[in-house]
Amino acid sequence: MKKWGNSKKHLKGEDSTPEFLDYTVSDSEKWKAAKSRINHNHDRVDWNMLNNNFAKWDAQGCWVNGVFWFSFDVTHSWMIGMETMLIAMVEEPEWVQDMFETMLDANIALYDMVWDKGYHFDGILIFDDMGYKQNQFFSLEKYRELVKPGHKRAIEWAADRGIPTSLHACGMVEPFIPDLIEIGLSSLNPLEVKAGMDPLRLKKLYGDKLVLQGGVNAVLWDKPDEIRTEIQRVIPVLKENGGYIFSSDHSIPNVVGIEDFKKIVALVKEVGAY
Numbered sequence: 001m002k003k004w005g006n007s008k009k010h011l012k013g014e015d016s017t018p019e020f021l022d023y024t025v026s027d028s029e030k031w032k033a034a035k036s037r038i039n040h041n042h043d044r045v046d047w048n049m050l051n052n053n054f055a056k057w058d059a060q061g062c063w064v065n066g067v068f069w070f071s072f073d074v075t076h077s078w079m080i081g082m083e084t085m086l087i088a089m090v091e092e093p094e095w096v097q098d099m100f101e102t103m104l105d106a107n108i109a110l111y112d113m114v115w116d117k118g119y120h121f122d123g124i125l126i127f128d129d130m131g132y133k134q135n136q137f138f139s140l141e142k143y144r145e146l147v148k149p150g151h152k153r154a155i156e157w158a159a160d161r162g163i164p165t166s167l168h169a170c171g172m173v174e175p176f177i178p179d180l181i182e183i184g185l186s187s188l189n190p191l192e193v194k195a196g197m198d199p200l201r202l203k204k205l206y207g208d209k210l211v212l213q214g215g216v217n218a219v220l221w222d223k224p225d226e227i228r229t230e231i232q233r234v235i236p237v238l239k240e241n242g243g244y245i246f247s248s249d250h251s252i253p254n255v256v257g258i259e260d261f262k263k264i265v266a267l268v269k270e271v272g273a274y
Helices: 029-033 048-059 072-080 081-093 093-118 140-160 175-184 199-206 225-240 258-272
Strands: 007-010 019-023 064-070 123-127 165-168 187-189 211-213
Touching: 007 029, 029 093, 029 258, 064 093, 072 081, 072 093, 081 140, 093 140, 123 140, 140 165, 140 175, 175 199, 199 211, 199 225, 225 258
Parallel strands: 064 123, 123 165, 165 187, 187 211
Antiparallel strands: 007 019
C-alpha cells in the first residue's frame, strides 16, 4: 500500500484481519523521511463529502463522530509493525513519542479546519487497540509514559468544544480504565468478553463514571439459544441507571443471518427498555 508504505495480504472471500508482510518505516531514520511527508494542508479534508452530507446527517438526527487515529494502534498496525513498536517503546521511547505526537498534531490541525468551517460533530472517537486475550500489549507504566499524554490531549480538545470522547480499545484493557477516567474519557467500547473483559464487573466498578458500549459476546451471535440467554443475563444489569450502549464486543460473524439478527435486535429492545 502506497498510503502507509506497507505490504499486506487479505484472504479472498472472508472477513479477517489482514496479514501485514512488510513495512517501509522500520527504524527512526526512516520515520524522519515519512514524517517530512505529513502535512496539514486544506486539501487533505474531503470537503465535498462534508458539503454533500453534513446537513442531511443533521436533519436525520445522526450522531456524528470525528475519528481520531494517532496512537499505538495505527502506528504499530499500519506504519512500523508490532515487534518494532514494542521494542522501540522500551529502547527508543523518544521516537515513539514523536510518532504519536506528530500524528495527533495532524488530527487536531485537520479537525480544527473542519470545526472552524461550521461542521460541529457530536463527539470524537479514538481508535486504539491496546490489549489482547487476558493481557495488554504494554505495561501501565508505559501507557502512562507514552500513550496517556496523547489520549489526554485529544480528550481535552473535545472537551474544549463541549463534546465527549469515546475510546475503542479491543482486548483486555481494564488496568487502563482508572487512568482513562482520570483524564476525562466519556465512553469505552467494545468490552471484549473473549479477551477477558467482564461487562458486569465493569458496570459495578465504573458504571457511574463511564458509559459502557458493547460487551455482548460476538462468538455467541450465531447460536440463537446461547445469545438469547447471554442478552437476558447482561443487558438488564448494564442498562441500570443508564450509561450503556448496546453492541457486540467485536465483529459479528458472517454466518449470522438477517432473520436471526432481527430477533436479536428485537430481544435487546425488549429487555433493554425502561
